[in-house]
Structures are given as C-alpha cells and as structure tokens.
Amino acid sequence: MNKVLNTAFFWRLSLLAVLAIVIINCTSEKYKESTDETLNITGYLENNTEQYSMFLEILETTNYSTFMNTYGTYTLFLPTNQAVQNYLNEEGFSSISDIPIEDLEDLAKLHVLEERIETTSFNDGKISTPSMQGQYLITGAVNIDGSSNITVNKDARITTSNIEVGNGIIHVIDKVLKVANKTLAKMIDNNESLSIFATALKETGWYEVLDKPLTYDNDSIPSYLTVIAQSDEVFSQNGINSYTELEDTYSHLNNPTNPKDSLNLFVAYRIIPGLNYLADLVGTSTVLTKAPLEVIGIKLKRDSIVLNEETFNGVFEEGVAIKRDASDITASNGAIHFVDDNFFIKKRFPSPVYFDPADQPEFRQLSAVFRKPGNYASLNSSELSEINYEGSYDLTYASPPIGDRTGRGWHGDVLELVRFRTGVTNNLEFTTPVIIKGQYKVWVSYRASDRQPRVKAFFNGQELPRIANFSEYGNTELPERVLESQGYKRHIYPYDNAFYSRLMGIINVETTGRHKFMLQSTEYAGYNTWLDVIEFRPVDMDQLYPKFESGGDGLIYESDIN
Template identity: 25%
Template sequence: METIRKIKINLRKQLFIALATLAGSLFILPSCDSDNVGENLYTFKSKMMGQFLADSADFSEFARLLDTTKVISLLNTYGTYTCFAPTNEAMRTFYQSRGKKSLDDFSMDSLKLIAYDHLINGAEVLYSNFVVGRLPQMSMSDRYLAISFGQNGEAFVNKTSKIIQNNVVVHNGVIHFIDEVLNPTREGIVEVISADPKFSLFYEALLATGLADSLVRYKDDTYDPDNFKHLITVTRESNQWYYHEIPLSRKFGYTLFVESNETYAENGITNLAAMKAYAANIYNTVYPNDAQITDITDSRNSLNRFIAYHIINKQLSYSKLIDAYDTGHMLKTIDMYEYLETMCPNTLIEVKKDRLKGKTNILNYIRETGRAINITSNYDIDAVNGVYHEIDGILAYDQYVETEHSTKRLRFDGSSFFPELTNNNMRGRGITSPGPGPNLQFKLPRNYIDRLSTSEQTIVSYLTADARYQNYEGDEIFLGATSGNLYDFSIITPPIPAGTYEVRFGYLTNGKRGVAQLYLDNIPAGVPLNLNNYATDVSIGYETPRTVQADMDGFENDKMMRNRGFMKGPACYKVVQPGWSDGENARYSPAALRRIMGTYIFPEASNHLLTVKGLSGGEFMFDYLEFVPTSVLESEDIY
C-alpha cells in the first residue's frame, strides 16, 4: 500500500510540474488517496513514453532495462504504444525469483524479451478497453496479455500482476503501472499441463494415447511474409476506409478442456484403467463397429477418442470461445452458438451463450435435460502454443450429444472454418472500424489456409468486423481474382453428423458481386447464383416484413422465397452503422440473403466440400453456412 501511495504522489508531482509549465493554465488534480484504482486519466502529452519512464524515479529499473536494450529509443519516437510498467520493487523481486541480483546478470536476449513482454506496439489500450480474458492486441514478444478483475474491482494482467495505476497517457501512448513483472511461460501446452499435478491423470492419458505428440507444433518456419508483400495494395497511410495487411507468421495453436483429478474421482475415474473403462462405455456405444480396437494410439479406440474430444486445433482463450464474436452486430436478446471441431474424428463441441441467464461458454448443452459442461474459474492457462481451461464435468461425445447436434440448425460463421485465422490473431478482434481507424483486411497468401484450395488467379481476404457491414458476427471471407480472370476455390467444412439436411449459403450483396456456380461435394447446387441481385429482384421476390397488410410477419413471403430457392437473412444480427445496408436486423434487409443449396443425405458424420467457380467478373463474399436437419424445418425460428 505504501508503495502505491508513493507512486501516486510522485505521479501528481510530475503532473503538477507538467501543467505548471503551461502559462496561465487552470487545472484540477484527480484524487489519488484511494487504493482502488478505478479509471482516472493522467495526461502528459508533452512527453514521449520513453522520456516519461526515464524521468520517473519509481520506474528507474524498468527504464534502465529499456535503455540497456535500446528499446527506449523506440518509445521516444512517434507511433502508438501501450506499456505495462513494473515498479522498482517488482523488478527487484523478479531478479530474486530468477536467482539474479540485477539486470547485469541477464543475457541481452533475455532482457529484450522481458522488455517486449510489457509493450504493445500499434495500439493505445486504455483501461476502458479492458475485458475479461485476452486482449486482442499482442505484446511485442508475440504473446497475449490476459485481463482479470478482483472482487474489489482491481484489474490484473496475466492473473497475478496488479494494475496499481492505469491510464497514464503520454504523447505516443498509454502506461499502466503494475506490481509484478510479466513473465509468460515459454513452454508448450503439453509441458505446461505436465507441471500441474491437479491434472496428472489427464496428462498420463495424453501421453499414453500418443496425442501429446500432436500438440508440439508452434510455427511454420517455411512461411516468409516478405514473399507476399506484393499482396498489399492499400496501405494504412493511404487514408482509405480500409487497408491491407498480410499475416506476419503462420502459427499453430491448441485448446484443451481438462478435467481435474478430483472431477475424475467424483465420476469413479481414479486411474488410467478406470478411464479406459469409462471411455469404452461411452464410445463403444456411439461407435460399435470400433469396439474391438484395443490399441489406444489408434484414433478409433475409445480412450483415444475420449482424450481427443478434449482437444481443438485452435488457440481459443476464454473470450475467443464465443464472446469475441459477439460484436455490436449481434442482437443481445438472441442466444449465440459456436461449433468447435475436435481432434476426435468427425465430432463437434457446441459453445452456447445464454442471453437470459447471462452465461457464456456453456459446452454441449442438452435441451431435453439441461445437462451441460461449464468452464471453472481456472481458465486461460497459457502456453506458448496454446491454452487450457478446467471444466466442471466429464466432456464426452456420447449418444445424447450426438442426438443434440444432429437435431438442430448448425450455423457456422465462414471464418470459423479456418484455424489459421484464430491462431494468427486475425479472427475475434472485434469491430475494427469505423472508429480507431479504417477496416483491417488481411490478404491471405495462397496455401496459407490448409482447408482452402484456390486457383492461382484467386485472391483471398479476411475482412475483420466493420460497423458498416451487415454480416453475421461482423466479418467475412472475401474473394476475387486477378484482372481478366475468374475465382475458383474449394473449402472443407467442419464435420456434420449423419442425417438429411437442407444446406444454405449466407451472403450479403452490394450490386458489385459476380455470378458463380456453387457445388457441394462436387455436385452442382442448382443453377448459378447471381450475387449482384438484391432480394427485391423479381427472381427472388423479397418483401420487407410489416409492409404488406395481408402478411405483416412476412411468413407467406418466406414460403414464396423458399420456392425460388432463397431465404431472408436471420433476425439475430444487424448492421451497426446503417448506410451501405439497413433494416432493424438482417431479416429486414434486402441485401442479406440465404441461398438454399439443396437437400442432402449424409450417411455418416464427415466433412464436406464447398466449391465455388466464378462465371462472371466481380466479387464474392462468404458470410456463413447453415446445415439444417429436414426434421426441424417446420419448427425452425426466424433467428
């Protein structure tokens, strides 16, 4: 407490000196007596970040670190930075914890890494931008920073480093003072789990099944972003409404949902043999033809399936399971769903956000019984190539989950198909424009996405969420072709349970699209689709709900549109900033459409192939895909 008061007094002195130099200035100093930080704004616009830290006696050790590594020169240049600055006491405690006496005992590479752990380049992240979970902006050491809040409202970085003063605004960014040095692990997800005795049984099974060997990748060293700079044709400096970036790396990532030894014991699982028996009881029922497979390293074995069902090949922090996609586009009265493909072949985990209950990250909710798996408070356990979350029950793809997933509408946002967008911090950044800047659009090199194959002439982009887009979750996959050519691409979908489905393609028209032929599993999906046509075109026949006296809800119009192979957009999302399109939600917009591709019988659970071939020039956008069991069509809602 005394350290915090001392820092605040010194901060007030600096503020007084800075303001006193402005002749004739009138100012009011904010109160600094409380240890509950809250959100105050201290402004030192006359100082660069590096200069401010160098002038602050309470942060002289951190400033010396920045000076030794030459990073301080970066912080004295124009740009935008966020700094989490540890106090002198925090730095000395860190030295002791590492068996060192001072900065002089560390290698230069280690010192640079420590400095970069505390800095974000390119963004000013104020206290008001903090949300529970990882920040969308990564540190200069290429690591995520996670925010949490204590019972008294105090904020923490990476769970243990308390923010003792926030929002110290300087000329080129913002500084938050912290009481503990940030020291993220440099180990992989398997090593991190192995170090926690609470999860020793899961770790034992992870090794025994050989699945641990599937979790070692971190980065594709063959990917060189310099080879693809030519894809950037609009820079941020061009001051247009959007700009291009290319992925700076091609990283892999993993998410594990893990039960503790205690949770296993509550369910009669106290050793590997008991886990084998438990898994066999579930998976030999769902997959009876594989019941005789005893090799636990075989992906068809029941224990292997049991462990593999806990693993996702995306790095999904707590907020990126579903909350990060709950942009202003999504209606806050309608439940949200996200579907995660697991390493257990041809299976999904459903993530639900229940609006009425105010709960998020509900796993595999069963409507008939109310059964669900929840994430405990022990979440976002970080590793260099992944994250794991503790869960409160046994996660398994049993017959109840299989039935649940095969008897409801499955809607997939287009960007959810591709782990690369999540693992490389493209998806889930929230609305990027308008506001802080123009819309961020990632140009994706050919073969960057494993499940997307394209012709050489096809150009692929991922457009982050924009308030002016009337898109599901705000973002979209955008495709085009080089001059004089047509796009041609194929996408592998997530696995769909066996059954008979109506498959729908969701898109937004703007009058600039082309004509394309859609295929599912290499079979043409009806006649070519003219993406130029608004829903009001006579070939579609859209009528805005509440505009026809005899059909105020628009249900009769829905039937007529279905007969022509189209549907209105779902009523669960809207455009945040009307202009390019409008309507109180997508159902009320003639620009938001669903094309009914057809009815398909899937004899077994499997992935499917969506192919699109351009037939005329123009753009192509992919918003979402729906798989709807024909058994629920009559009772399906408008959302």
C-alpha cells in the same frame, strides 16, 4: 495652413507604417517544430526513474528503448521497480544483466502490444491483440479488500491505468509478467492437482504430442493445441481415485496406446487443434477434437461456458461447465482449460452452421477494426490463411458506419470483393467452420447491387445445382414460404431488400470437420460484391428461422417476431 499640416502628418504616418512592415518582414519567424510535446514511452520512463528505472534498463539493454521512443501506437504493461526487483529475487538473479539477452528480449516484448488498448476495452479473458512476444495476455476482474481490481495473466494487478503518452498508453502493474516457456505436457505434469490426467497422457502416448515445441507448417499455420483438463477432484467426484481405476473404467481394449481404445479416445477428446482461449470458444458452436470425427458443442449460458449441452428429440442433456477462473492458462505451445465435471464423447447430430465469411482469423485480430462500425481493412490472399482465390486484388473486411445500408447484414459487416468476375478475382475458396456429418441445405446471402455477377458454388470440389444472381434484389411481396419453395429467402430482420439469400443446393457431409466451399463468378461483372452469410442448415430444420439480426449479432426466432 491646416491642410498643409494634415498632409505632412499623413505622409509621416504612412512612412511609419511602411517601416513597420519592413521590420516585421525582416524578423526571422519562429515556428513550433513539434505539434505534440507529450512524452513518448521511453521519455516517460526517463522522467519517472524513481518508479520505473529498472524496466527502462531492460529496454535499454535490449535496445528496445529506441523504438519505444518513436512514432507508433503501443500499449505498455509497466512493472514498477519493486515488481522487477521481486522478479529478480524469485528467479535467482542479482541484477538485470544476469538475465540471458534472449530471455530479456522475450520478457520486454511480452509487456508490449502494438495497439493502443484502454482498460475499457478489456474483457474477462484474452486481449484480442497478442503481445510483441507472440503470446496473448489475459485480463480479469478480482475483488481485493472490498475493491475491484483488474489483473493481467491472473497474477499481476493494474495499479494505475490509462496513462496517456505520445505513442500510446501505459498501465502500471505490480508484478512482472512471465513468459510461458513450458509445454502443455510439462505444465500439466507439474500441476499436482492433475496427477491422474497427466498419467493418462503418458500411458496413451498423448504426452509426447503435447510436449512438442511450437512449429509452423508450409502455410505458416502454428501447431498450437488446446487441452481441456480434468483435475483429480473431478475424477474423484465420479468414483475414480487413481489412474488404475481410470484405465479399468475406460480401456476396453486393455491397450491405451491404441487409437481405437476407449481411454485413448477419452484423452484425445480433450485435445482441440489450434489456440483456443475462452474468448475464442464462445465464438463458435462446435470445436473439432483429436478424437477422429468427434466434436465438442460449445454454448454460452449466462456467464458460463458449457460443453455438450443439447436437447435431442425433446430430451435435455445437461452440459459440463468450464471453470473460468482456473482456465485460460498459457503454455508455450497452447492453452489449458479446466472443467467442473467429467464429460463423454457423444454421438452428434447435424446442427446448423452460420458462417460469416468476413470472420477470418486475420481480420478478427484487428481489434480496432473487427465489428467496429465505420472501419475497413484489406488483405490479399497470401495474408489470409483460410481463403484462397485467383487474382491480385485484396479482399476487404467492411464494417460500415451505422446507418450505411451495407452494414445492415448480420454482425453489421460484410466481406467485400472488388470486381468478383472472370479474369480479375475469382474462385473464392473458404475453409468452413466445423460441420457435423449429415445432409444440409446451403444458402448464400449477399448484399445486392447492379452489375454484380452470377455465381456458382462448390462443396469439396462438387458443383451445387443452382446459380445465385448477386444483382437480384429481394422480393418483398411473396409470402416467405412461397419464396422458400422457389429457393429464396429474406434472411435478416428487420428486412432490407438489398439483402437476399439464395439456396444453392443440398450437400452430403460425409465426415465431421472443416471443409472447402468455393464461389465461382461465371461472367465479367463490373461492380463490388458483398458477402453476408453462408448457411449450412440440416435438411430437416426450418430453413427460415432463426433469422439474423440486421446490423447486430443475434438470432431472431419466429416467436420473437410474433
């Protein structure tokens, strides 16, 4: 009897289980349609209209609210309603609809960057990624009422930072950022403290040059210029209290419009080709000027950027400091900096140039990649303004992860070529940094590996006498000076024998400026090639020291090692 009951109970239980499975399978499943319910930028503004409705209106009027509500990675500098209202009052508008639509579009885009940038990534100066409008934003730290504040474009203060949204990050600011719509010439002319300098621009003819709108050449290179201005106070410190006194002091031909006149050269020496914010200047040792064949030396000295400070023949020449707080002023066609003293054209002597071929303007703009270990980016020849080559393969900026052997070169990065060989990628031509006229030894440093090519080098079309074998590993046994006599050296410290440097020959740089340097593969090699540093060292300079910090940015002197 118990057995019969147990059997019946078992079957009833089994039937219930089957019914449960059927019911479960017949019930429609509810899937979460979104993996992230965080509001995007537009949604965040719509949820906080009491604070940000006016900037939301700007986005809606320009039809930018749609893309600011879609997938992406943005940084928004968000003005409050009060900030927007103050802007309208200052500009004489009664409402947002009164602003011309083109101006409103520029205004909106100036507040947006197409990259997520937290305040921890801000430096004292230019943000590395330009705004969608095209102009760069400048950040800095100021002390207000005993507390530290971050400013944007020297005027707007960040009141709330690093607000996370679904498609980026928001920093709230207390003033609207204004588009720089005046040329360099007009900004200088409108500055009362620059009256002598402005008159000098007009009398020498450089005012017209600085007043031209931004243009682009056939290679899409913009016509930006950078001006190092001197205030009336600086001139007064040097005994010059009017333009007439300036002309009497410098115009040796009594014709300031003559390019050979000393006053014309005085002004031209303060005009630098290209858009150079302070963050750009500290990344180079010299910059070319509009004074023919003349350069300005740049040195970072503690917290100061100093111009033309050098020691020649054991004599120290004190430099002139850039006034950092007053500098980094954006114009529609360039940037303006100020100096704290007068400075002069100096006869320059050959000085070393350490060229990192991976340091290209287009790679440098990728701030999330450039010199960030573990990141890579590839661009083709049409996307690189200062490299030309044959073939269709992309060139790769490689900043390998910490510990990766390829990242042990200088700066921890290399320029990577896939199959640097005849018929694939070849005749890799670089535009060099500024090289001062003189004689130099040229060294090419690489990361060695099997099946890499033998390579020739050309400077301004002239072939150098030696060939580098990129599959040749470093010699760790011979003394350094013996290696040098054979045309080799161990260029990084601490040393890794995968990195090696080959002397390609001696060049005579006849004019100060930027030049063309080409590497040509001579054979059909089959593996990746990694370039580390290309050195131009004056012939009378020590060719071994300084070395380059392995994986870092520093220079290592012999005394550091000893």
